[in-house]
Each structure stands twice: as structure tokens, then as C-alpha cells.
Amino acid sequence: VHPAIGLSWCFAGLLSHLPPERPVYGLQAPHVAGEESHRTIAEAAKYYVAHMKSVQPEGPYHVLGWSLGGLIAHEVAVQLQEGGDEVALLGMMDSYQLSDRWLEQAMPSVASIIAEFGSDLLGGDADIDPRLTLQEAAELLRGRSGPFAALTIEHLERLYTGYENGTAQAHGFRPRVFDGDLVFFTAADDEINRADPARCAAAWQPHVTGMVHDQLVRCTHAGMTTPESLAVIGPVLRDQLAEIEARREGTR
Template sequence: MSRVRSVLGVELTIRALFENPTVATLAGAIESGVASDPFDVLMPMRVHGDAAPLFCVHPVGGLSWCYSGLLRQPGIDRPIYGLQARGADGGGVLAGSVEEMAADYLTEIRRVQPHGPYHLLGWSFGGLVAHAMATALQQEGERVAVLALIDSYPAMEVEDERVENAAEARALLFDALGLPEPRTGPDDVTDPHGGEAEPDPGGDDVLDGKTVEALTGVVLNNARLMDAFTPRLFHGDLQLFVATQTWDDRLDPASVWQGYVVGRVDVVRVDCEHNRMTQAPALDAIGPVLADRLRNARDHEIPTA
């Protein structure tokens, strides 16, 4: 994106990058003048495919760009949409609860899929929202065929690191996006040998200061919502991916969720840290299991008129 901007003078959007994964299709998109808001609440990542869409809920950072690696996973050849927090672009009102956020997102996904069966995925904080969406759908008589959570747990069941100030929120934001946090100290101006230091693109090559400030507020709000949220009972099986490098081995991850699920809690352990679960190679371990889950759900889907 940075290279296209500097050489061609074109502001490439995240959505354009998602929808055009090859150089040829991206060149065509640039020539046609594609434009969209990378902070849309419902962000299309892939709109083509015959099966029901997979809806991916953002982590605590509020953006769903982290799910782009799913587009390269074999077997997940269906539409993929990301759900992103309101307020990520500096506008809108932040959600007052996980339940309020879930209801808002259900309104959004019904724009592209009015009825089930639904397929929901969430990482970390996003898993709690996906679970809340699933229980709300079931209360309305809809079917949730797949509910998959990536290293996500109810706050009252596990000890988790708390986000208490803007600096911690900012660090967590860039970590979730897989971007280096921009350096702001005096050492960034000159190198220790007296010459001019190379600029550190960090995250501000993608996110400007105003956006970072807005997203920091989103992180703080989502952290507060997570601490106050108690899941309802989901009737169905739950697919849980566990980051073994940061998981407390004294706890059984299935047991943590069993009180909120009527059905199986199927656990897949991934040799990875929590904050790297949507990056390779973790996603290469998650992808085949998720693809099988989606494929099996499709095999049991009831045709609609």
C-alpha cells in the first residue's frame, strides 16, 4: 500500500487489497478508481462464493484486517466479511455493552444474509461478541451452523491482562494489527553514529495519528465491555482454537466454555502466542480445521426455497 501510494500517487484501500489479491487484478482495480471506507462496520473481504458467508468479528482493536489471511486458506472458498467497531474512524458512538454491539452487528450481517444458517468467527474479544451474536440469533429462531472462537474466553473465567491506560491500549492495538508501534522518541531522528536515521514506518504508515487516537479509545472501551460481559447459553457445538504458548496449562480450555455451551467444545491447540493467532503459521493450522467445520456444516444445511 505504501509503495503504491509513493510511486503511483494512489490511495489504496484495505478493501481493494483484500478483493484483489493478485498484481493483475489490483492494477485493474486501481485503473477503475476503486474506493471504499476501510473502517466500514461490515467490510467485504471476499464477496464471491456459493456457500453462506463467514462473518469475522474484530478483536479488541476494533478492526478486522487481521482476518485477511483466511483468503489464502484452501477450502474456505466462500464470501468473507469482517465486522468492525463503530468509532474506529473517529466518528459514531461507541457501544455500551457486548450485547448492544452484537445486536448492531446482526443488523449489519442481515444486509447480506437475511436468514441462517449463520457462520461466525471471532478472535479474542471478537469471540465474545460472536458468541453473543450466536445466542441472540438462536433466541430469534435462527440457526447458527458454525461458531468458532480463536483464543477467546469469558473474562470472569480466566485471569487476563487488563488494559488500564492509553499507552497499553495503543500497544495492544498495533499488536493485534500485526504492525510495529511507531517510535516517537528522540532516537528516531538521528542514528547513534551521527547520520540520518532511516524513518521507521511502523503503524503510522497505514494509520494516521487521528485514527490511532480513535482506535485507542475503541480498545479502552472494548476492554471495559469485556470485563462486564457474561455470556448466555449457546445451543450447539463450539470450535475453540487455543494459543498454547500463552494459555495457562492449569486450566482446561473446554471447561472454561462448557458452562455457556449446550453441546461439545472441540479444542484445537495451536503452538503460538495469543497475539499471533491470525498470522502465519498459526493460521495455517487453524485454516484446515475451520474449512472442515464449514464444509461439514454445509453438508447439513437445509435448502431454502
């Protein structure tokens, strides 16, 4: 599930760490295509559950989200279980409820939008001028190869507005309880995480019935999908999925 920017391109790097028969489906926010944004995380989750079922009508499902996407993934998993479906894996990448303390700091700059593309070329742990304008961002993107070059100022404006809406959704989100374990990835080098002890994997324990497995990743929040970070995250997911398949085979 996409971070606040709404794009899920950042997860493409997982493919090289997973078996070739394991597909990865990226969920993208409707505002990316110019449609109206969701008003709440619960509304977004309902929308994505319908999309997931259009591809795979029944479980088991394996759901992963980064940042805002982790909050949505948690609610997706809860809604799937409410509908009688099995969720065999829930993963969250440095995802936290947004407290009043961090709300103002979480409102986006253009630089933070670029950072959440999840590319080491355009963001991640690289330095981006915090004074970057939308015009300058569009020019920066046009100078790069790949899909980023196709993004216009109009695209960036939609992504910026969607990011603002996502921040408000995260602030108003009250998670329910997922029945199962949680695989959590912590951005161990993030300054905000270090400054606030409440921003930790253990904060999710009241919202799952099983164990919270915390994997530290030596990066900042914006660097969770750089190749270096995915080289840590990908193998953990691969091993978790292999264990799930082994247990399933053992019960047949």
C-alpha cells in the first residue's frame, strides 16, 4: 500500500528479493489519476479491499504498507478478516499513528513529496533542498530517466494535495485489532523516531493479538525503499512467506 504521496512505484525493488512466482501488486491512491481522494483510512481500505478481491477473490492475503500505507494496510487486514478472509501476513514499514506533537511537522513540503518517491536517485536518504518549488521539482524529474520524467507540475500538485489529505487521515486514524502477528520494519536512523519513544514497533502491540516482530533498518523514514533498505526488508519478507507456505503444506 502506497505512502502518503499515493504512488506505489517504490515497491518495485522488492521483486528482486522475492521468488519469481511471487507477484507484487501496488495499490495507488485515486488522486494520482485525478480522482477524488479518500476522506478516511477506513474508506481507503474498503476501496483497496475491493481492488484486491478483483484480482484474488479469496485469501490468504499478504499485505504490506509503508508510512501512511502501513496504517491503511492494518485497516485493510482488519476489514478482510471481518469479511471472513484469511490474512496470512501483515507488514508495516515505519508506520505510526500521527500524534498532535508531530502533526505540524508532518505537513508536506515539495521536498518531502519528492523524497517519498522511494528512489535513491530522487529522494531516500539523499539531500533535497527543502526550499524546492513545484516548478523546480518538475524540472528535476524531467532530467531523470524512467517514469519520473513523465510527471508534470499538474501531477505534482495532485500528489501534494493527496499528501496533505493523507496526513490529516493519519492524524484521525484510530486502529482496531488485527488477529495475528505483525512484521514491522523500523527506520532506525530516523531523528523523529529517536526523539519520540512512542514511535516504535511496540506501540502496535495493543492492536494485534499476536507477536510484533521488529526488524531494524539502518535508514531514515524517507529511505525505507532505497535499494539498500529493500535489501534488508525483502529477504525478511521472503523468509516470512516461506514459513507461511511451509506451515500451510504441513497442515494439508
